[in-house]
Amino acid sequence: MPLLIPVLALAIFAQGTSEFMLAGLLLPLSFDLGVEPSVAALLTSAFAVGMVVGAPVMALFGSRWRPRRALVLLLLLFIAAHVVGALASSFWLLLLSRVLAALANAGFLAIALATVRGIVAPERVTRAVAVLLAGTTLATIVGGPAGAALANAFGWRSTFWAVVLLCLPAVIALLLDRTLGATPHPPKIRLRTEVAELRRPPVLLAVVLAVLVNAATFGAFTFLAVIGADAGVEDAWIPLLLAVFGIGAFLGVAATGRWAARVGRAWVSVGAAAGTVVWVLCALGAGSVPAVFLGAMVGGMVSFAVGAALIARIVGEATGAPVLGGAYATAALNLGAVAGPAVAGVAYSSVGAPGVLFVSAILTAAAALLTPLLRGR
Structure with missing residues (x-):
């Protein structure tokens, strides 16, 4: 596998750390800025909105340059947004910085996914995408818990400075990577053709499924620290709870990279059914500390196994969109991240922790129910 893949995964890990660390910051951040946890959860939704909007827009903007220049500039923009966030004195300024960071992250991920499809053989696309998403899942293992630990020790602003420092090695690695430097200039975009690709049933169905699965995943994960606190998990153990979810997510993505391409539609179908059962059991056991930890592990594993397979399917199916294909996958991932926390916040305000998990089960x-419509690939 080209060296470019782990280089991109390193950068995605740095950006994923920023996205997932908010799950451990809801309580201290909401207290410091004087908002309710359900309002603070909008930071996750705002980031996801920026990702959805930024994926196609930034991909189009970045298509004017070679991938190296586009990726480096987007990562520098991401760093600048975190400096603003670390210095923010109001919730709304912090919200704006999250949108800016998301725009940069969206463009980076969209271009990275499109680049991967051009440098690996078609039968290895699923594995390459899984490696990239491993950067995200490692962020849930390390970044989320580390962010919560930093917030407990030094305040939530320290986590934003930590992300700034974490991004710098990724910038250097991207500048030094020879494979990325040799990547040709993206082809001239044919916007009408690329947009029309999204209307093809195999692509559109994969996008819809990815939105549903990721809404369930991010809804549960955003409130995981709150769910744990309600169940009786002490503050000192919240980072471990987030790490357990991340370990499950990493195992799920690793399994997808190894086996999903061989079994295709069955991987998504069985995984979605299993995920439904897992979230229902998690809701029923939401008051038990051991059940919360076990549910975090299994829920993370199943959710990311199915989600990663669907993202890879979008990238593989959207062959007529060499520039926007990665944007479609990124947008699908984050449309779910917009809807999930928002709906979960309403459920939590209404019925508490079990409501969040039942929402994930329904999604x-x-x-x-839709997976039988997928065709083999």
Whole structure:
């Protein structure tokens, strides 16, 4: 596998750390800025909105340059947004910085996914995408818990400075990577053709399924620290709870990279059905500390296994969109991240922690009902 893949995964890890660390910051951040946890959760939704909007827009903007220049500039923009966030004195300024960071992250991920499809053989696309998404899942293992630990020790602003420092090695690695430097200039975009690709049933269905599965995943993960606190998990153990979810997510993505391409549609179908059962059991056991930890592990594993397979399917199916294909995958991932926390916040305000997990179960069940429409690939 080209060296470019782990280089991109390193940068995605740095950016994923920023996205996932908010799950451990909801309580201290909401207290410091004087907002309710359900309002603070909008930071996750705002980031996801920026990702959805930024994926196609930034991909189009970045298509004017070679991938190296586009990726480096987007990562520098991401760093600048975190400096603003670390210095923010109001919730709304912090919200604006999150949108800016998301725009940069979206463009980076969209271009990275499109680049991967051009440098690996078609039968290795699923594995290459899984390696990239491993950067995201490692962020849930290391970044999320480390962010919570930093917030407990030095305040939530320290986590934003930590992300700034974490991004710098990724910038250097991207500048030094020879494979990325040799990547040709993107082809001239044919916007009408690329947009029309999204209307093809195999692409559109994969996008819809990815939105549903990721809404369930991010809804549960955003409130995981709050769910744990309600169940009786002490503050000192919240980072471990987030790490357990991340370990499960990493195992799920690793399994997808190894086996999903061989079994295709069955991987998504069985995984979505299993995910529905897992979230229902998690809701029923939401008051038990051991059940919360076990549910975090299994829920993360199943959710990311199915989600990663669907992202890879979008990238593989959207062959007529060499520039926007990666943007479609990124947008699908983050449309779910917009809807999930927002709906989960309403459920939490209404019925507490079990409501969040039942919402995840309903969303995953809807995906499971649609999976028979997927065609083999």
